[in-house]
Amino acid sequence: MNAPLVPLSDSFPATRLALHRVAAYIVSPARRHAMGRMGLRAAPGGLVTPTFAGPEGMTTVGVAGVDLVVHSDAGHRHQRLSTLAAAGSFVGIAPDVAWASNLDIPAPGPLDADLGIDADDAAALAAWFGFGWGILDALSSDGDSAHASEPQLWPEHFDPAIEIGDPAGTTRASFGFSPGDVAADATAGPEPLPYLYVAPWYPDAKRSSDFWSAGRMAVLRYSDLVTEADPRAAAHAFLLEGRSLLAG
Missing domain, CATH: 3.30.920 (Metal Transport, Frataxin; Chain A)
Structure with missing residues (x-):
């Protein structure tokens, strides 16, 4: 991966x-x-x-x-x-x-319609998932990641993610690698291409910082990450900054 x-x-x-x-x-x-x-x-x-x-x-x-x-x-x-x-x-x-139909999942469309999956695009998606999974696995086992969950690839939002922070407090957040947003009607969402995110569960309680580039959450877009000399180090540093800000 x-x-x-x-x-x-x-x-x-x-x-x-x-x-x-x-x-x-x-x-x-x-x-x-x-x-x-x-x-x-x-x-x-x-x-x-x-x-x-x-x-x-x-x-x-x-x-x-x-x-x-x-x-x-x-x-x-x-x-x-x-x-x-x-x-x-x-x-x-x-x-x-x-x-x-009860979840935030894009509608299936006609069940007998050709899915039209491109092999190169499928490989790019697999690379994104593998890239994110390795980073999240390391972060979840880091001793400074309080109350961290194990990585899951959630089918409804289609992203590998973990949670870090005290579940009984206001510091818990989701850390994940979205492949891009899509609405329930299968139209493009606000971020149509992959991005890395830190999403506080209690955004009004987070420390003020320019890090929260997307308002109530922080986003590092694929287009910026792919130009980094070391994308893995850049992604890891982004997640660590979010963890640090939330931990206070």
Whole structure:
């Protein structure tokens, strides 16, 4: 999961949206139907569920590049992603449209519509997830990250993230790597391209600073990060600054 960050193509948002839909309507529900948990993990080539007990034994379901992948006690199989309907049939579940409608997830669109996933864009997204996951994993195990959670790739917002700070106080915040915002109607959100963020749970209680470039939160955009001589060091420093400001 150490692929370099690269400039993004104009088609990236469309591929990101398609893979968001696959994660939210197919991959995450495969695990949630079996054990009631929806969190995912970054993985080489994309994303994956933690192992769960499924109809074929111990199972993972994920995306690697442009393929949907199922690994279980029954064996390993993969299929090129084409439509949500075909993805559901391959995994053995119907796209979970009803559940997702209650969350901030882009609408699925026609289930038999071609997802149109570009291989280079999928690789760029996987690189972003892997880049963020490694940094968040190190930050969550840092002794100065009070009450840190473990990294999760949340299917509703489609971002690897952790939380740091006292859950009973006003210093807790989310630290994450968004692949870009998208609204429930599948139109572009306020930040359509990837960005790194620190989002206080109690923004009115945070210390005043120019760091909070987005008002109630702080954002470091992909376009700025990719030009850094050492993007990993820059991203880590950004998160540490947010942690320090929130800790007081």
